[in-house]
Structure formats: structure tokens, C-alpha cells
Amino acid sequence: MISVSKLLCGLDAEGDGLRYDAANESDTEQISEEKQRRPVVVWNTTRGCNLYCEHCYASACDSGADGEFSTREGKRLLDDLADYGVPVVLFSGGEPLVRPDLVELVDYAADVGLRPVLSTNGTLITAERAQQLADAGLAYAGISVDGMAETNDHFRGQDGAFDAAVRGIEHCLDAGLKTGLRYTITQHNRDDLRDIVDLLADTGLDRFCFYHLAYGGRGADISDTDLSTAERREAVREVCDLTRAYHEDGHEIETLLVGNYADAGYITEYARREMSEERARTVRRYLETNGGDPAGERVADIDYQGNVHLNQFWQSYSLGNVRDRSFGAIWEDDSNPLVNALRTRDDRLQGRCTDCQYADICKGGSPLRSLAVHDDPFAPDPQCYLTSAERAPDTGGLHPTNAD
Amino acid sequence: MPVEDRRRVSDAPRATDGSEWEVFVREASTDPMRHVGSVTAETWDLAYEQAATLFSFTADDIWLCPADAVHRFTPTTLDEAASAAGD
Ligand code: SF4
Numbered sequence: 001m002i003s004v005s006k007l008l009c010g011l012d013a014e015g016d017g018l019r020y021d022a023a024n025e026s027d028t029e030q031i032s033e034e035k036q037r038r039p040v041v042v043w044n045t046t047r048g049c050n051l052y053c054e055h056c057y058a059s060a061c062d063s064g065a066d067g068e069f070s071t072r073e074g075k076r077l078l079d080d081l082a083d084y085g086v087p088v089v090l091f092s093g094g095e096p097l098v099r100p101d102l103v104e105l106v107d108y109a110a111d112v113g114l115r116p117v118l119s120t121n122g123t124l125i126t127a128e129r130a131q132q133l134a135d136a137g138l139a140y141a142g143i144s145v146d147g148m149a150e151t152n153d154h155f156r157g158q159d160g161a162f163d164a165a166v167r168g169i170e171h172c173l174d175a176g177l178k179t180g181l182r183y184t185i186t187q188h189n190r191d192d193l194r195d196i197v198d199l200l201a202d203t204g205l206d207r208f209c210f211y212h213l214a215y216g217g218r219g220a221d222i223s224d225t226d227l228s229t230a231e232r233r234e235a236v237r238e239v240c241d242l243t244r245a246y247h248e249d250g251h252e253i254e255t256l257l258v259g260n261y262a263d264a265g266y267i268t269e270y271a272r273r274e275m276s277e278e279r280a281r282t283v284r285r286y287l288e289t290n291g292g293d294p295a296g297e298r299v300a301d302i303d304y305q306g307n308v309h310l311n312q313f314w315q316s317y318s319l320g321n322v323r324d325r326s327f328g329a330i331w332e333d334d335s336n337p338l339v340n341a342l343r344t345r346d347d348r349l350q351g352r353c354t355d356c357q358y359a360d361i362c363k364g365g366s367p368l369r370s371l372a373v374h375d376d377p378f379a380p381d382p383q384c385y386l387t388s389a390e391r392a393p394d395t396g397g398l399h400p401t402n403a404d
Numbered sequence: 405m406p407v408e409d410r411r412r413v414s415d416a417p418r419a420t421d422g423s424e425w426e427v428f429v430r431e432a433s434t435d436p437m438r439h440v441g442s443v444t445a446e447t448w449d450l451a452y453e454q455a456a457t458l459f460s461f462t463a464d465d466i467w468l469c470p471a472d473a474v475h476r477f478t479p480t481t482l483d484e485a486a487s488a489a490g491d
Contacts (some may be wrong), residue, residue, distance in 0.1 A: 306482075324476055
């Protein structure tokens with residue numbers, strides 16, 4: 001997760017010694033002194049969902065799955081995560097609001113010292129439920145909307161889903177909940193990007209997270225709708241441009257890019273081209289700690305049946321199950337060669353990544369996409385969109401390219 | 405550990421899109437077989453394909469076992485439906 005607004009509009013001059021990290025979904029401070037030591041944990045509380053989205057990584061459907069956690073098991077799991085020192089638990093699904101005990105679980109998470117945050121399609125958030133969640137200590141609600149009304153409703157498989165999600169956003173804001181948009185960019189909705197920001201900024205929303213498509217679950221089935229290299233450059237550039245335009249108008253929205261660490265290189269190059277060499281140096285320096293795809297390191301996932309995954313999109317492989325042993329024991333088991341290799345993946349870079357000047361802050365991008373496309377998690381991310389001039393260590397990226 | 409401290413983990417399903425397969429690898433012929441997690445797949449050959457793409461960089465031997473053929477006994481107390489080990 002890379003905060004475009006922080007990097008392009010929010011950083012002061014060099015030399016303050018702070019470091020940058022933004023692996024989690026919450027609104028926790030994204031400039032921190034220390035490297036994050038424990039992962040943010042995504043918990044898919046249920047497979048059940050009231051929608052049927054084309055890109056769902058959890059392959060959700062209208063019913064829960066056998067083996068989902070009871071309320072009591074959920075609380076035991078939250079105790080386990082708190083004991084291990086997990087900073088943030090992200091309640092996800094399916095659609096977590098179909099669980100009648102969601103408020104109780106959020107409340108419990110806050111009580112045991114976890115920071116509870118929520119990922120939802122927003123359509124089931126009534127004014128009453130928003131207030132209950134706020135009272136329970138929910139720290140953040142991320143609401144998925146994937147385009148303007150027509151695009152979103154087609155994508156989400158239900159007429160009226162857009163209006164219901166916008167109402168959900170308004171209820172969260174009215175309840176005083178920190179709330180943000182989640183938007184997965186594909187060919188279907190890239191043209192709606194600026195309109196959605198304008199529309200939702202008018203409702204009072206001030207946080208916008210743009211996701212690159214992950215190739216996991218149903219997301220892998222629609223990889224043919226993913227952006228081309230040129231389209232991706234254009235979309236990321238638009239996020240950068242609109243962020244700066246809003247800030248110049250005095251409207252300090254927060255914008256983030258998620259799921260593709262080539263963005264780190266792109267934003268550094270953007271800062272150099274559009275702002276100044278000094279800004280580019282500052283941006284790069286802030287990206288140097290905790291860079292790279294967080295799978296297996298700064299983020300973990302526990303699915304609705306207790307299987308632990310390297311991130312929320314990588315559901316086809318599990319490290320172990322929390323009904324067998326504690327999350328911390330599974331996560332720290334250094335006998336797993338794949339996990340060890342992912343945690344030292346700087347040593348395994350291949351192809352274009354080996355001489356990329358941004359390898360230290362990108363680390364080859366998403367291992368899951370590489371696995372899906374190249375059958376090799378250590379191959380270069382097929383979504384990498386930097387030009388050879390931008391990647392070249394010899395130029396230091398100093399020469400503007402014509403690629404935009 | 406006293407036998408009675410261990411409970412049998414319930415047979416709750418571990419996958420919905422297919423079956424879960426426990427994966428074991430051996431990195432060199434003199435190494436022990438090592439459990440390295442599980443993959444989800446409809447059939448053993450698809451499970452093997454998945455395990456091979458994940459572990460070929462290090463493994464010589466790969467073994468697969470259907471997860472529901474494995475009975476697990478543990479002192480871990482999360483599973484509400486766990487039963488006494490002898491039941
Ligand atoms: S070449 Fe590799 S390391 Fe460099 S930005 Fe692209 S994916 Fe990342």
C-alpha cells in the first residue's frame with residue numbers, strides 16, 4: 001500500500017529521519033520509526049455474501065461454508081492474534097456484515113487490544129449498524145465500489161448495489177467512522193476513476209484506495225480484463241494528477257495505490273518529472289523501508305475455515321490451520337522453504353528485476369501474479385509497467401521518457 | 405505431554421473449492437520428509453501441479469495426502485468441536 005498523497009503532497013523536506021510503511025488497511029499513521037514487526041491479519045469471517053462480484057478472491061457465495069468459526073472460536077482466535085502482537089485485524093469475507101455477531105467480534109477485538117478494521121461491500125450498512133460498529137470500536141471501514149452506478153452494478157452482479165454502497169458510506173461518515181473507498185481498477189472501470197473520486201469527495205469521503213487486480217480466486221478468471229501496460233501508466237498517472245489537483249485546491253484527500261510495487265518506481269519517476277529532483281529523492285527515501293509486496297511478511301490471511309495464507313488473495317496455498325496450532329507458531333515456523341524464500345526474495349530476483357534500480361523497494365512485485373502467469377513466484381511481476389529507461393540503474397531515471 | 409492433554413481436532417472441512425491436500429517435501433535424499441502446508445485442488449494431479457510450482461525450486465521429492473485422511477491431535481484449544489483423543 002503506497003500513499004500517493006503522502007508521498008507527493010504530504011512530505012516535508014529531507015532529513016527528518018522518518019521511515020515509510022503502509023502495509024495495512026487502517027488509517028494508522030503511515031510514517032513510522034520502525035519496520036513493522038508483526039503482520040496485519042485479514043480474517044475472512046465468512047464465505048457468505050449478498051453479492052457475486054466478478055473479481056472476488058474469496059470465491060464468496062450466498063451461503064456460509066462448513067467449518068466457519070463460531071462466535072466463541074472467533075474470540076479465541078482474536079485472543080491468539082492479540083497475544084502474538086498483531087497490530088490490526090481486518091474483518092473481511094465474503095461479506096462480514098452477513099455475520100450476525102460481527103459487532104460483538106469487533107467489540108471483542110478492540111477490547112483485547114487489536115485495531116479492528118473492516119472491508120465490506122457497504123450495501124448492508126444501515127445507520128443503526130454503522131453506529132453499533134462505531135460504538136464497538138471499529139477504527140476504519142473500507143467500502144468497495146468499482147465504478148459509477150452502471151459499471152459497479154454490472155461488476156457486482158446486482159442492480160442498486162452502487163446506491164446501497166453510497167448510502168453505506170454516508171451512514172459510516174454520519175456515525176463518525178473513518179471511511180475509505182476500495183476500487184479495483186480494470187478495463188471496465190478505468191474511465192470512471194476520476195468521476196468516482198469527485199462524486200464521493202462531495203459526500204465527505206476523503207480516503208481513496210486503488211487496487212491493482214490480484215490474480216487469485218475469481219480475480220484470476222478475469223485477468224483478461226486487467227489493464228495493459230499503457231492503460232496502467234495512464235491510470236496511475238491519473239491518480240497522481242488528481243491527488244495533486246485536489247491538494248492544490250485545498251481539499252486534502254488521501255489516495256493510496258495497492259497491490260503493485262512497481263508503483264513505487266513510477267511515483268518516484270513521476271516526482272522527478274513533474275515536481276523536482278529533490279522531491280524524487282525524498283519519495284524514494286521514504287519508500288526504502290518495508291518496501292515490496294507484503295505477502296508472507298507484513299500481511300497474512302486466515303480464511304473462514306482457519307487456514308493461514310500468505311495474503312488474502314493467495315487462497316490456494318495454506319501454511320497451516322489455526323485449529324491445529326497458534327497463528328504465531330504457524331507464521332514463525334522457519335522450516336517452510338517457500339516462506340523463507342519469500343522473506344528473502346531480494347536474493348531470488350530474475351529477469352528484468354535483476355538490474356532494476358527500484359528492486360530494493362519493489363522486490364519483483366507480486367509473487368501471486370508471477371505464479372499465475374509464469375508458474376514461478378519469483379519471476380518478475382507480469383504487471384510491471386516501468387520502461388527500461390526508468391528501470392535502468394545507469395540513468396538513475398534522470399531522463400524523462402515519452403511513455404506518458 | 406500427558407496423553408489426556410491432547411484433543412482430536414474436528415473433521416471440519418478445510419476447503420470449499422475442491423479438496424485440501426497436505427504437502428510434504430524432501431530437499432535431498434538424506435533429508436527427512438517435511439510438512440510444508442497444504443494446497444486446494446479437485447484432484448491429486450492438480451494438487452501435484454500446484455505443489456510442484458511452489459516447491460520445485462527446492463524439493464526433490466513431493467508427497468501429497470488428502471487432508472481429510474489425516475487425524476490431528478493437539479493441545480491447542482481453539483477448536484470448539486475437538487473431542488477427547490480416544491473418542
Ligand atoms: S523490474 Fe521488477 S523490481 Fe523493477 S519495478 Fe518491475 S517488477 Fe519491480
